[in-house]
Amino acid sequence: MLPAVDFELEALRSRVAALEQLLEVHEATALAQTVRLENIVNSITDGFIVLDRSWRIIYFNKVAEQTFLQMSKKTADLLGRSVWREFPDLVGTEVFDRYHKALESQQPETFEFSYVQIGSWFEIHVYPSSDGLSLYFQDITARKKAEQERDQLLRTEKAARLELEIKSEEVRKLNAELEQRVQRRTAELENAMKELESFSYSVSHDLRAPLRTIEGFSHALLEFYASQLNEKAREYLGRIAAAANHMAQLIDSLLQLSRVSRSDLMFEQVNLSEIVIDIVKILKETSVDRRVQTKVRLNVHAAGDKKLLYIALQNLVSNAWKFTSRKDDAVIEFGLTEKANALACFVRDNGAGFDMAFASKLFRAFQRLHHEKEFQGTGIGLATAQKIIQRHGGTIWAEAAEDKGATFYFTLKDLQIKHEPALYFAS
């Protein structure tokens, strides 16, 4: 052997060994790098699949593998196989179109895809290269469901809002209709009130006018032609005049009743006792021949319309005055007492009274429990008093017995005795 050749050979051997060593190192490095790469690829949460230009699956990571398992695919068989052959249901879908488009145009594609067969949604990013396609995908089913739920909620809310608007519109319409109806009714009512007022006016003016004529000329005859009339004629003329006067009283009472029904109430603190004392004073002045003992509880106050309460008390006290006219020891009392757990005012007399069997007729207009010959009256006074008390939110009732007097009770708001100790006013 030539030493030079040997040397050469030796040198080559060692070179080969060195190269082998280097290769080993490189291989180890390459392996390490592959492992590292694979680790990286597997560590991402996206699914990752690589296809070559002939649509063969050449790589998929763990996440992708799990997705394949979900689709009941045997992952061991997949590598090297055509994706369209393994997943024929994807042919012709958006996935199919987009992959082709990306590969042809070499432009990345991003899209969402509903894989109906497994009931999942995916967001897919497609990155083309000259070698094929890299696919990243993410299961977005949960997000999609949330989105759908949100959309559903929004739709429901929108529908509800729409319904609300419709209902509001209906309510608005109803309100407008109601408003119109109220206005119409108010106008009608105002009209009716006006008619009633002009009716009252006619009653007040026109019905009284002929009465004045009847009364006046009866008197004129009695006054200026008395000597030409005999006693009977004079008596008849007296009757004519008395009837005319009675009718005038009736008209006035009716007018009063109609006025207390329609006048506005002006509420204030009213001292009822003072009113009663005033009424008693006037009655005593106008019928000096009567001897009546009166007893008035002082400082009985109530909330009400003074003018109307005066009229009510006037009717009650005048009644007591009238129905005691046949008594020598007439007593009229005004006071405050407790009735059925509530305070009530009363006007009491020891006069003619009445049979309680007729009590229900007492407050009706024109109902009289006594004959005109016994006690004169219009039969409207108590109806007026009741109307006034009722308009104040109170009630009025009576307790009586024939020939044993009557007591009229009534309630009002804020009935009370002011300035205790209360005394009596006697006259």
Place this chain on the structure above:
Amino acid sequence: MNQPCILLVEDNPDHEELALLALKQNNIANDVVVARNGVEALDYLFGRGQHAGRDVRIVPAVVLLDLKLPKIDGLEVLQEIRSNKLTELLPVVVLTSSDEETDVVRSYELHANSYIRKPVKFQDFVSATRQLGLYWLVLNEAPPQGRTGNEQAIAHS
């Protein structure tokens, strides 16, 4: 000079007769001029129509004015009386069957001197007339007659 007259504005002939009777019974001797509606009353006061040429400076002592009158009602008559210089101070007593509050209020708003509701009882009417006569014809000092500006007022009326 004669006593000043009383102008009675009354459309009801019965009431007119009763008023004259009541005045007579109270021995009130003043002349009574009767106007049977509002137009007649104003014609008399301002010398128009059937009263054309009357010396309008001679004014009544008092006007007894019914409210419900044909043609021109009492309140309108009152308004005319108060808005004319000739008659603005003329005593006007509203004498009517109505005691409607609105009539009373309107009358006083238009400066009626008093408001009397005609009583149905003739005797009450006689005594009301007596008091009226005593007050307006005897006690009351009438506004001065022939005041300056009358001619002007006539021209304007």
